[in-house]
Amino acid sequence: MSGVQKTVLVTLAAVALVIGATVNKVLRPAPLDKAQLSQAGIFLFDAPRPIPEVQMISAKGENWGKADLQGQWNLLFFGYTFCPDICPTTMAELRQVSSGLPEDSRDQLQVTMVSVDPQRDTPEQMNSYLSFFNAGFTGATGQPSELAKLAQALSIAYIEPDTSQDNYLVDHSGQVVIVDPQGRYAGFIRPPLKPTELSQWLPRIMAGQ
Known part of the structure; x- marks a missing residue:
């Protein structure tokens, strides 16, 4: 091979590398923009935070804990079944979010309601x-001490009610917690929820883009 031929091959290889890098840059999705996420009500932490082990009960009457938050993305909403307004509205919006996701993203996302009213929210009540x-x-409930441990780790505020009163209400936060497949607190979604925007952003968050 002559010197000219070698020079041509080296030049062609260099051009190919430049073209490949350019195409890859064009095709690669832009990184998540925090300002745009904020407009959609989504806040992601720079580093996911640990979640403690808890011993609770699922809506199916089975043991429920940190292991149930691993292996898929999770959206956790703390509410209760006797809630007259915020909870049914939020759960309906989360259903809208889920139904708006591509099928592969929907299969990788679990929505769980964590009850802040363990006095009335038995597994049977939650399942219904x-x-x-x-x-x-899915749903989870449990002893007040376990519930408080989980809520505190996820920055969820609620006020334990006077359960001696009939038809008591429970004051609680309305944000939805985002948990990554490693079972870590990755961020939260601020109310009011924007289902259409969330259905567009969540697949990118789940894909790490």
Whole structure:
């Protein structure tokens, strides 16, 4: 091979590398923009935060804990089944979010309602309530101490009610917690929810883009 031929091959290889890098840059999705996420009500931490182990009960009457938050993305909403307004509205919006996702993203996302009213929200009550939304949602409840441990780790505020009163209400936060597949607190979604925008952003968040 002559010197000229070698020079041509080296030049062609260099051009190919430049073209390949340019095409890859064009095709690669732009990184997530925090300002745009904020407009959609989404806030992601720079580093996910750990979640402690808890011993609770699922809406199916089975043990529920940190392991149930691993292996898929999770959206956790703290509410209760006797809630007259915020909870049914939020759960309906989460159903809208889920139904608006591409099928592969929907299969990788679990929505769980964590009850802040363990006095009335038995597994049977929660299972009946969640079945109304017909969206494959799960639920968890448990002893007040375990609930408080989980809520504190996820920056969820609620006020334990006076359960001696009939038809008591429970004051609680309305944000939705985002948990990554490693079972870590990755961020949160601020109310009011924007289902259409969330359905567009969540697949990119789940893909790490």
